[in-house]
Amino acid sequence: MIEIKNKKDCCGCYACYNICPKECITMESDNEGFWYPKIDKDKCINCNLCEKVCPIINPVKRANSKKIAYAGINKDDQIRVKSSSGGIFSILAEYIIKNNGIIYGASFDENFNIKHKRILCNTDLDLLRGSKYVQSSIGDIYKQVKSDLESNRQVLFTGTPCQVEGLRSYLRKEYVNLITMDFICHGVPSPLVWKKYLEEMKKSKQENIKNIYFRNKDIGWKVFSLKIIFDEKIYINNLSKDLFMKGFLQDVYLRPSCYSCKFKKINRVSDITVADFWGIENILPKMDDDKGTSLIVIHSEKGEQLFDKLSETMILNEVNLNEAIKYNPSMIKSVKYNEKRNSFFAELNSVKALTDLIRKYTKISFEKRAKNKIKSIIKRLVR
Numbered sequence: 001m002i003e004i005k006n007k008k009d010c011c012g013c014y015a016c017y018n019i020c021p022k023e024c025i026t027m028e029s030d031n032e033g034f035w036y037p038k039i040d041k042d043k044c045i046n047c048n049l050c051e052k053v054c055p056i057i058n059p060v061k062r063a064n065s066k067k068i069a070y071a072g073i074n075k076d077d078q079i080r081v082k083s084s085s086g087g088i089f090s091i092l093a094e095y096i097i098k099n100n101g102i103i104y105g106a107s108f109d110e111n112f113n114i115k116h117k118r119i120l121c122n123t124d125l126d127l128l129r130g131s132k133y134v135q136s137s138i139g140d141i142y143k144q145v146k147s148d149l150e151s152n153r154q155v156l157f158t159g160t161p162c163q164v165e166g167l168r169s170y171l172r173k174e175y176v177n178l179i180t181m182d183f184i185c186h187g188v189p190s191p192l193v194w195k196k197y198l199e200e201m202k203k204s205k206q207e208n209i210k211n212i213y214f215r216n217k218d219i220g221w222k223v224f225s226l227k228i229i230f231d232e233k234i235y236i237n238n239l240s241k242d243l244f245m246k247g248f249l250q251d252v253y254l255r256p257s258c259y260s261c262k263f264k265k266i267n268r269v270s271d272i273t274v275a276d277f278w279g280i281e282n283i284l285p286k287m288d289d290d291k292g293t294s295l296i297v298i299h300s301e302k303g304e305q306l307f308d309k310l311s312e313t314m315i316l317n318e319v320n321l322n323e324a325i326k327y328n329p330s331m332i333k334s335v336k337y338n339e340k341r342n343s344f345f346a347e348l349n350s351v352k353a354l355t356d357l358i359r360k361y362t363k364i365s366f367e368k369r370a371k372n373k374i375k376s377i378i379k380r381l382v383r
């Protein structure tokens with residue numbers, strides 16, 4: 001039976017919850033808003049399936065990834081503008097739907113919590129399109145994926161690397177009709193911080209939220225603009241000004257497992273990995289129009305075959321993977337633990353204004369600012 005001794009050893013993937021034959025596992029949120037399995041010991045029959053499928057205890061192995069890397073852009077500009085990077089997810093998803101397949105990915109629920117969802121048609125793809133920078137809850141989605149696979153439907157499952165590995169571990173066998181797509185993952189912020197942030201936003205605007213875009217591109221792709229549409233008003237701010245994004249990217253409130261992530265690696269169990277192509281202006285300047293370019297890494301035969309069929313719909317250039325990930329180290333390396341994290345969460349539940357708390361914990365000291373300035377001057381001189 002699974003027992004979490006250290007929170008960093010659970011990525012919250014829900015594989016144990018989905019496999020338990022006695023349904024005696026519930027996923028419960030802790031005081032930071034991250035969910036962990038809780039077992040009803042009276043119902044447990046000690047079958048140990050939960051431990052067997054846990055991707056942290058028993059990582060899924062892929063001997064050798066193909067490691068073919070591309071810079072890619074979806075030729076459909078309207079779709080690309082609605083996507084976080086180059087719109088590659090939509091190309092894969094539309095193809096699978098055209099072939100009567102099913103797509104799984106992260107969407108907002110009616111209260112803007114993030115949950116995985118099963119999608120059957122192109123119009124509903126809008127729900128999955130675009131990054132949501134908060135941990136997405138899987139619920140019983142792995143069971144639904146398995147049932148679709150066993151009914152011989154083609155399935156595209158998309159999620160964080162740990163969710164893809166959680167699914168593969170839960171399934172415990174290869175399915176020819178399953179394609180998985182993960183991404184380079186910085187880490188996932190706390191759903192509780194997100195909930196509090198939205199409550200504060202609604203209070204300050206005195207209106208309800210109609211829609212949210214984490215990566216609005218009105219003023220460019222590289223600036224990470226968060227856009228919130230209220231009944232009448234619109235909020236838009238880039239990553240240097242929006243406090244939720246600032247706290248996320250300064251690693252103040254990521255899940256504990258994200259600081260020592262076991263899923264950041266080259267040999268992934270997914271078929272395809274996608275990401276923002278950071279550094280595209282240096283590697284392939286002609287593919288940088290600040291509307292979003294994707295880095296695409298193909299790991300498997302299946303991924304390669306699918307990709308070859310779709311290459312006509314993209315502007316594509318093969319690149320050197322090692323060079324590309326120099327600009328995107330999250331492919332292989334976890335972020336450093338933020339020493340202020342514990343104090344932040346100690347204050348979170350008693351604080352009146354979340355934004356004041358984030359401001360306090362994202363303030364960069366004079367010494368650090370000076371250091372950053374010197375670093376950027378040296379970088380410019382070296383170039």
Ligand SMILES: Cc1cc2nc3c(=O)[nH]c(=O)nc-3n(C[C@H](O)[C@H](O)[C@H](O)COP(=O)(O)OP(=O)(O)OC[C@H]3O[C@@H](n4cnc5c(N)ncnc54)[C@H](O)[C@@H]3O)c2cc1C
Pocket residue numbers: 082083084085086087088089090104105106107114128129130131132133134135136158159160183184185186187188189274275276277278294328330
């Ligand atoms: C939490 C998070 C951290 C990321 N960190 C990095 C990073 O460090 N470096 C980098 O280059 N790229 C990162 N990305 C990936 C990047 O933001 C794009 O999502 C990716 O490049 C795909 O873009 P696209 O244009 O092809 O499609 P889009 O339409 O933008 O992709 C949407 C896809 O992402 C999935 N998705 C969205 N939100 C979530 C979520 N919360 N949990 C699981 N799946 C989700 C959807 O299911 C859908 O499949 C991150 C994404 C997320 C969600």
Ligand code: SF4
Pocket residue numbers: 001002019020021022023024025039043044045046047048049050051
């Ligand atoms: S040991 Fe078996 S019955 Fe007990 S919690 Fe794990 S999966 Fe469920």
Ligand code: SF4
Pocket residue numbers: 002009010011012013014015016017036037050053054055056057166
């Ligand atoms: S299977 Fe996933 S949710 Fe369950 S303990 Fe392991 S990492 Fe945590």
Ligand code: SF4
Pocket residue numbers: 011160161162163185186187188255257258259261262263264
């Ligand atoms: S950083 Fe690792 S543990 Fe955290 S969400 Fe991403 S893949 Fe999962």
